[in-house]
Amino acid sequence: MKKINFDNNKNIIWKNLKSIRKEKHLTQADLAAKMQTFNLNIDQQMISKIENNSRIVTDYELAYFCKILGVDVKDMLQKFEDISGK
Incomplete structure (x- = not known):
């Protein structure tokens, strides 16, 4: 299987x-539990x-991260916008 990377990154929201999760005072386990309430199979290790x-x-994980954390997708993708200049 071909590895998917962008500028040596597996994802651009990490x-x-x-930082947003910590601002919201959530642990990784808290965030995973909230994701699971939307039937997303994700755990603390993920x-x-x-x-x-x-x-x-995935796109649906990104959408639910934003929904749960109360941020816009644009905020979550800020690093990409900084790199790409757009």
């Missing part, structure tokens, strides 16, 4: 996800891998 830039993020 820093923002971690959140850790995302925040450590070693796991990709």
